Amino acid sequence: MGEAQKGLLSVIEKLKGSTEQEVRIVLLGLDNAGKTTLLKSLASEDVNTITPTQGFNIKSVASHGMKLNVWDIGGQRKIRPFWKKYLENTDLLIYVIDSADKKRFEETGLELSELTDEENLKGVPVLIFANKQDLATASPASEIAEGLNLHTYRDREWQIQACSAVSGEGVQDGMNWICNNIMNRKKRTSVKTDQDET
Amino acid sequence: MFGYIWQYVYTSFLRYWLKWFVRQATGKCELQRICSGFKPGATRTTKTEYSLRSSKNKVLRGALESSKDTLGQCVDQIMKEKNVKPQKDPLFKESLHTCLLQITGYGSLYISVEDLRKEVFSSENAEHEAMLLKLWDLLMPTVKLESRLTKQWGDIGFQGDDPKTDFRGMGMLGLINLVFFSENYTEEARQVLSHANHPKLGYSYAIVGINLTEMAYSLLKSGALKPHFYNTVHGAPGLRHFHQLYCYLAYEFDKFWVLEEPESIMQFNQYREKFHSIVRTHLQDPDVSLTLSIHPKNQQK
Numbered sequence: 308m309g310e311a312q313k314g315l316l317s318v319i320e321k322l323k324g325s326t327e328q329e330v331r332i333v334l335l336g337l338d339n340a341g342k343t344t345l346l347k348s349l350a351s352e353d354v355n356t357i358t359p360t361q362g363f364n365i366k367s368v369a370s371h372g373m374k375l376n377v378w379d380i381g382g383q384r385k386i387r388p389f390w391k392k393y394l395e396n397t398d399l400l401i402y403v404i405d406s407a408d409k410k411r412f413e414e415t416g417l418e419l420s421e422l423t424d425e426e427n428l429k430g431v432p433v434l435i436f437a438n439k440q441d442l443a444t445a446s447p448a449s450e451i452a453e454g455l456n457l458h459t460y461r462d463r464e465w466q467i468q469a470c471s472a473v474s475g476e477g478v479q480d481g482m483n484w485i486c487n488n489i490m491n492r493k494k495r496t497s498v499k500t501d502q503d504e505t
Numbered sequence: 506m507f508g509y510i511w512q513y514v515y516t517s518f519l520r521y522w523l524k525w526f527v528r529q530a531t532g533k534c535e536l537q538r539i540c541s542g543f544k545p546g547a548t549r550t551t552k553t554e555y556s557l558r559s560s561k562n563k564v565l566r567g568a569l570e571s572s573k574d575t576l577g578q579c580v581d582q583i584m585k586e587k588n589v590k591p592q593k594d595p596l597f598k599e600s601l602h603t604c605l606l607q608i609t610g611y612g613s614l615y616i617s618v619e620d621l622r623k624e625v626f627s628s629e630n631a632e633h634e635a636m637l638l639k640l641w642d643l644l645m646p647t648v649k650l651e652s653r654l655t656k657q658w659g660d661i662g663f664q665g666d667d668p669k670t671d672f673r674g675m676g677m678l679g680l681i682n683l684v685f686f687s688e689n690y691t692e693e694a695r696q697v698l699s700h701a702n703h704p705k706l707g708y709s710y711a712i713v714g715i716n717l718t719e720m721a722y723s724l725l726k727s728g729a730l731k732p733h734f735y736n737t738v739h740g741a742p743g744l745r746h747f748h749q750l751y752c753y754l755a756y757e758f759d760k761f762w763v764l765e766e767p768e769s770i771m772q773f774n775q776y777r778e779k780f781h782s783i784v785r786t787h788l789q790d791p792d793v794s795l796t797l798s799i800h801p802k803n804q805q806k
Contacts, residue, residue, distance in 0.1 A: 356674040362773035
């Protein structure tokens with residue numbers, strides 16, 4: 308296949324040859340943000356028969372001796388206390404926001420800022436998907452970024468990407484950002500460990 | 506590879522000649538042998554379906570696509586094509602008609618279910634809203650809902666303060682199933698809800714229910730439910746039979762969950778898969794019948 312890969316395969320395609328064998332990405336966000344739809348569309352699966360997530364879903368893609376695991380964890384308030392248990396060894400956080408659910412912007416912002424305080428996510432890059440841009444009532448990504456005070460995040464790489472998990476628009480741009488960031492981060496950590504050793 | 510070649514040779518040549526030979530020997534066509542050789546149920550109907558589908562005759566294959574009202578005519582045409590004399594085999598006509606009702610009924614049931622699934626829950630639709638409130642009243646008869654948007658919805662297992670976003674890809678099908686279970690098996694539904702609200706072993710009643718609707722839906726879509734419906738419905742299965750199957754899944758899943766005592770709700774998908782494969786194993790049995798042993802309250806004929 309000469310075509311450029313999409314979704315999860317594109318990530319693995321780009322990352323092959325880098326030292327790490329396993330990459331762990333965690334998808335979080337409030338209920339009804341579109342995490343499972345995003346995961347399914349990344350894995351090129353049907354997004355029309357999705358149901359609310361109880362617990363979590365996981366998709367793994369293995370190729371070129373590498374394994375990419377994406378964890379999609381339910382966003383219901385009742386199970387948010389469990390989020391912490393899934394953060395260890397996370398290489399990248401994807402935080403999904405329903406851009407049309409203005410009433411809950413504050414709630415989603417609080418959850419995100421609590422997450423970034425977690426020890427296990429220290430310095431972990433975060434990609435924020437401003438999802439559901441296909442809806443007429445969706446707020447633009449720039450407005451959401453401002454509301455979340457993203458400009459105050461100085462301890463990590465971050466990016467906000469407008470997207471529609473249903474139509475796929477913007478999703479690949481986000482994935483490309485992810486590839487570049489995981490690669491940079493891996494390089495940096497390996498340089499750092501080299502220095503530590505010498 | 507050999508199996509593949511054999512399959513090809515068998516279906517394209519051998520099967521035809523074998524059938525011709527047996528027909529000469531017994532004086533009966535394959536359909537007659539199936540209808541008289543097996544008792545009504547999954548084996549008979551599945552074999553009939555296979556026989557019709559692999560037929561070289563357009564009339565026979567066409568019968569699988571015909572509508573309920575024209576089935577009688579189809580049966581007559583098949584009998585004419587196959588030269589079956591009603592005097593010699595008086596039971597054949599009715600048997601074949603029943604098989605065809607079951608086979609084509611399964612297809613139309615899928616269409617009706619798919620229509621309901623695609624119907625999005627809308628707050629502007631008074632019927633949808635009434636049904637949602639009815640679900641609350643059936644499950645929580647002693648507690649009044651304070652307002653339409655309230656955290657109370659969490660008490661019957663919705664995620665937020667408005668259930669409408671939880672129906673997602675299952676649309677009205679999810680809600681109708683929940684209401685059907687609560688209405689026809691009220692005691693059982695409340696019992697399941699009380700298990701779901703257990704502080705340690707609990708799960709979210711409504712969204713697990715919507716998830717089980719998805720299980721029922723995908724089993725139907727894949728054709729896996731055929732033996733169940735062929736065994737339990739003597740004729741065309743309707744929506745009601747599909748809702749009954751959902752009740753079976755909701756009740757049995759709860760029993761399974763309580764028995765397994767999972768560590769937490771985070772293990773849900775693991776146990777769902779386990780339950781799914783148990784159901785699938787049952788469906789491999791030609792005598793399968795996934796029905797609750799409890800009788801529904803408002804049993805209709």
